[in-house]
Amino acid sequence: MxxxxxxxxxxxxxxxxxxxxxxxxxxxxxxxxxxxxxxxxxxxxxxxxxxxxxxxxxxxxxxxxxxxxxxxxVPTLSRSELDDIVKTRLALESMAFEQAISLGDAAWEANLLAAEHRLKCADMTLDNDDEWERLHTQFHRTLVASCGSIWSLRFIEQLHDQFDRYRRLGPKMPVIRQELDQQHHELVALALKRDVKAARKLLDEHILKSYEAALTCFAQHG
CATH class of the missing domain: 1.10.10.10 (Winged helix-like DNA-binding domain superfamily/Winged helix DNA-binding domain)
Structure with a gap:
């Protein structure tokens, strides 16, 4: 079979x-x-x-x-498209995160802590990279899950898939991944503190750091 x-x-x-x-x-x-x-x-x-x-x-x-x-x-890849994807993520995802922090209840907080814990515990070996990617996607979905807008969630998921076409081109970069994982922890802490301004600023930095990694992978295949 x-x-x-x-x-x-x-x-x-x-x-x-x-x-x-x-x-x-x-x-x-x-x-x-x-x-x-x-x-x-x-x-x-x-x-x-x-x-x-x-x-x-x-x-x-x-x-x-x-x-x-x-x-x-299969669609082609281009620097201009990658830039457009990232600009749109910065606008839409950060706005949705702000709304999620404002509207999120205790259940959202619990789901966020659980998503972060699963991601943190994920084995980072090459054999389990698919599992890390799955948990990473789930974590980012949970960050904005309580934003109150179904359309925002749909567009954000679509943007993530388009962005990941670029990000997954190259080999793993352990140093960058460690920095991103630390930011995941900090994002949760700021969300639970309901510090909207600091949380949005960090999410912007997080997206831009991922963009730098994706840009490097794209340049290697250009």
Missing amino acids: NQYIQPSTTTASSRIYDILRKDLVNGRFAAGEKLAINALKELYQVGLSPLREALNKLAAYGLLIQENQRGFR
């Missing part, structure tokens, strides 16, 4: 969407690469209908480009 798709047809489209989304963000396919439908069917062991449904959803989400019914292509 192929490792990707189980034999159920009712959720095949959802599964292939999730798997392809992860593979696109992780750089399994090269930027600008045209995806061959038959090759994808074979790789993921999925039927044509659920595959096309997933590809169409990924194109609407921005992780694929649909070329006038001729197929699908």
Whole structure:
């Protein structure tokens, strides 16, 4: 049995969407690469209908480009796009964090502490890097979870996926990761203190430090 798709047809489209989304963000396919439908069917062991449904959803989400019914292509990467993504994150994510701090209740505080603890305890070895990435994503989702805006949360998640296409290009950078992990701890402390001004300032610094890492990875592949 192929490792990707189980034999159920009712959720095949959802599964292939999730798997392809992860593979696109992780750089399994090269930027600008045209995806061959038959090759994808074979790789993921999925039927044509659920595959096309997933590809169409990924194109609407921005992780694929649909070329006038001729197929699908992985978007290219550019410095101008990376800059635009980061500027938008700085505006939208920081605003949502402010709102989350203002609106967050005790349950949000507990979830935030738990997300930070899981991330801190995550094994940082290469074999478990996928797990760290999953917990890192969950941590950032939790930071803004109580912002009160479903649309903000949707756009922030989309921006994170687009940003991670750049950030995950290169090898791990342990020193930068340690600095970012320390900022994760400080972000939680400031959120629990309800120090909105300091929390937003630190989140901006956190996003910009991640941007520096992503820019380095992008330059190495430019």
